[in-house]
Amino acid sequence: MAVLVVADHDNASLKDNTHKTVTAALALSGDVDVLVAGQGVAAVAAEAAKIAGVRKVLTAESDLLGKQVAEAVASCITPLMSGYDAVLIPATSAGKNFAPRIAALLDVAPISEIIEVVGPATFVRPIYAGNALETVESGDAKKVITVRATAFKAAGDGGSAAIEAVDPGPGAPKTRFLSDELVKSDRPELAGAKIVVSGGRAMGSAEEFHRVIEPLADKLGAAVGASRAAVDAGYAPNDYQVGQTGKVVAPQLYIAVGISGAIQHLAGMKDSKVIVAINKDADAPIFQVADYGLVADYKSAVPDLMAALTDAGH
Amino acid sequence: MKILVPVKRVIDYNVKARVKSDQTGVDLANVKMSMNPFCEIAVEEAVRLKEKGVAEEIIVVSIGPVQAQETIRTALAMGGDRGILVQTDADPEPLQVAKLLKAVAEAEGPGLILMGKQAIDGDNNAVGQMLSALLGWPQATFASKIEIDGAVARVTREVDGGLQTLELDLPAVITADLRLNEPRYASLPNIMKAKKKTIDIKSADDFGGLSGGHLKVLKVTEPAKRVAGVKVETAAELVSKLKTEAGVI
Ligand SMILES: Cc1cc2nc3c(=O)[nH]c(=O)nc-3n(C[C@H](O)[C@H](O)[C@H](O)COP(=O)(O)OP(=O)(O)OC[C@H]3O[C@@H](n4cnc5c(N)ncnc54)[C@H](O)[C@@H]3O)c2cc1C
Numbered sequence: 247m248a249v250l251v252v253a254d255h256d257n258a259s260l261k262d263n264t265h266k267t268v269t270a271a272l273a274l275s276g277d278v279d280v281l282v283a284g285q286g287v288a289a290v291a292a293e294a295a296k297i298a299g300v301r302k303v304l305t306a307e308s309d310l311l312g313k314q315v316a317e318a319v320a321s322c323i324t325p326l327m328s329g330y331d332a333v334l335i336p337a338t339s340a341g342k343n344f345a346p347r348i349a350a351l352l353d354v355a356p357i358s359e360i361i362e363v364v365g366p367a368t369f370v371r372p373i374y375a376g377n378a379l380e381t382v383e384s385g386d387a388k389k390v391i392t393v394r395a396t397a398f399k400a401a402g403d404g405g406s407a408a409i410e411a412v413d414p415g416p417g418a419p420k421t422r423f424l425s426d427e428l429v430k431s432d433r434p435e436l437a438g439a440k441i442v443v444s445g446g447r448a449m450g451s452a453e454e455f456h457r458v459i460e461p462l463a464d465k466l467g468a469a470v471g472a473s474r475a476a477v478d479a480g481y482a483p484n485d486y487q488v489g490q491t492g493k494v495v496a497p498q499l500y501i502a503v504g505i506s507g508a509i510q511h512l513a514g515m516k517d518s519k520v521i522v523a524i525n526k527d528a529d530a531p532i533f534q535v536a537d538y539g540l541v542a543d544y545k546s547a548v549p550d551l552m553a554a555l556t557d558a559g560h
Numbered sequence: 561m562k563i564l565v566p567v568k569r570v571i572d573y574n575v576k577a578r579v580k581s582d583q584t585g586v587d588l589a590n591v592k593m594s595m596n597p598f599c600e601i602a603v604e605e606a607v608r609l610k611e612k613g614v615a616e617e618i619i620v621v622s623i624g625p626v627q628a629q630e631t632i633r634t635a636l637a638m639g640g641d642r643g644i645l646v647q648t649d650a651d652p653e654p655l656q657v658a659k660l661l662k663a664v665a666e667a668e669g670p671g672l673i674l675m676g677k678q679a680i681d682g683d684n685n686a687v688g689q690m691l692s693a694l695l696g697w698p699q700a701t702f703a704s705k706i707e708i709d710g711a712v713a714r715v716t717r718e719v720d721g722g723l724q725t726l727e728l729d730l731p732a733v734i735t736a737d738l739r740l741n742e743p744r745y746a747s748l749p750n751i752m753k754a755k756k757k758t759i760d761i762k763s764a765d766d767f768g769g770l771s772g773g774h775l776k777v778l779k780v781t782e783p784a785k786r787v788a789g790v791k792v793e794t795a796a797e798l799v800s801k802l803k804t805e806a807g808v809i
């Protein structure tokens with residue numbers, strides 16, 4: 247059995263989701279190759295070649311692959327599948343976008359966001375916003391799977407796989423890339439951050455979100471997240487959303503400030519190691535999952551927390 | 561142009577799903593069911609395109625049990641023109657749904673298929689992408705803005721890191737994200753009017769039949785429960801606990 251892992255990267259650097267997906271792939275097979283599809287990805291491929299356990303790194307390059315356009319990525323990967331029994335794709339927004347397309351082209355049932363490999367054809371995945379776990383067996387000869395990276399440990403370095411270029415495929419004749427608007431930030435990325443500080447509707451404005459949440463995050467070297475309510479209201483950019491339909495995170499420490507704890511939010515953070523909730527409503531559901539709850543107005547609690555962190559040498 | 565909007569009847573988003581004790585699935589008996597929230601957003605967008613004069617007709621299709629008629633009726637009350645129920649008591653997989661929807665699309669010839677990005681029961685996030693691949697049409701998932709300009713659609717999508725804008729040749733499949741719009745509540749007169757709109761009841765066999773399933777659910781279990789921890793009195797106590805007890809800072 248041979249498995250292809252599709253690398254998560256931004257054309258400049260390889261993301262840790264890749265290492266975690268390799269771990270899931272190694273649970274299936276010893277023959278794991280990594281595909282780096284993008285534009286100008288030589289450095290990314292070199293990083294991927296260092297992942298321990300990887301047999302070979304494939305690179306495919308074109309403009310549209312660089313923008314992760316689904317039709318282009320699917321048209322590149324589908325023919326490669328003649329040499330593989332499974333393709334494992336990190337469940338990022340890009341991966342979720344192209345994976346089912348590959349499955350349809352291969353006439354197989356995609357398996358979304360697995361959190362465990364039980365056997366060669368058996369996987370566990372959350373359903374109903376993580377309120378239930380489904381153990382599902384695939385009857386397909388070739389499997390197309392997206393992987394919830396937070397559920398797997400990152401594979402280490404130490405490999406030295408060969409790198410080989412492959413055909414980028416016919417592209418996407420009916421789709422054109424027009425533009426992107428990417429949020430630039432020096433903070434750690436949400437996925438994979440050790441600490442996440444998230445703000446909710448309680449912030450009341452984008453200014454307040456910046457004033458309160460960001461300095462706290464910076465003091466802790468944390469990534470910034472948000473509830474849907476905060477994103478919908480424009481306090482934070484869309485890709486900060488943590489939850490069932492946003493990003494799933496599982497940091498060492500998750501601090502929720504002014505977030506009530508709706509099931510859809512919990513779905514994205516309840517596997518964090520330690521959860522802290524700051525909320526002025528003692529009955530807020532977030533306290534049911536919080537290891538440490540502080541019932542307080544964030545307006546005084548966050549400055550107090552900043553001061554206490556300073557006192558503790560942060 | 562016709563717009564086809566596939567909608568799914570799912571557990572209401574306010575209801576917490578409970579796993580059945582025999583581990584065969586989630587208990588849906590006597591549970592409030594509603595239109596999948598992302599499908600509602602797709603319906604709303606279709607209605608807005610019709611109000612702008614971009615679309616002439618909105619066809620709402622659902623694959624599911626006889627009660628899915630209520631879901632279609634809700635979409636008709638929001639402004640859909642007519643409905644198709646592909647009635648089945650099976651719980652089809654995304655691939656099966658996509659194949660049936662492909663046949664519906666071929667029969668109806670829409671210029672655009674607008675649908676939800678994800679059904680909040682199975683959380684698959686797959687049918688739109690699969691339908692688009694099966695039809696050989698371009699796709700734009702996770703849409704937060706849609707502009708139809710003649711024979712093309714310009715779609716802004718929510719991606720990791722921000723937003724991306726694509727241009728697609730029509731016909732195309734577009735899946736709705738949360739921030740595409742805020743769905744309207746149907747007014748009473750529109751609810752009354754919707755009662756007179758047609759819903760064609762069809763079977764899977766009318767659209768090529770339900771192909772065999774590829775997946776077998778072995779069991780459905782409850783995730784490990786998190787237990788509530790302690791309340792701290794002050795920020796200083798919190799910091800000290802995070803340092804010494806939890807060891808995370
Ligand atoms: C289909 C669908 C998908 C969804 N997906 C997601 C998702 O992925 N992620 C997500 O987060 N949500 C999601 N939601 C939305 C979710 O249901 C909730 O509406 C949302 O999480 C609420 O955000 P919030 O906690 O910030 O706001 P609220 O629920 O309004 O909570 C605000 C909290 O702040 C507290 N507060 C107010 N003022 C202060 C103060 N001064 N100091 C301290 N505390 C204060 C209040 O007590 C309250 O608990 C989804 C909903 C649907 C229907």
Ligand SMILES: Nc1ncnc2c1ncn2[C@@H]1O[C@H](COP(=O)(O)O)[C@@H](O)[C@H]1O
Pocket residue numbers: 565566567568569596598599621622623624654657674675676677678679680682683684685686687688
């Ligand atoms: N049984 C169904 N009937 C009609 N549309 C469906 C059905 N299942 C899924 N869909 C559509 O596909 C979208 C994505 O669902 P999923 O891929 O299952 O998460 C939904 O928002 C619907 O628009």
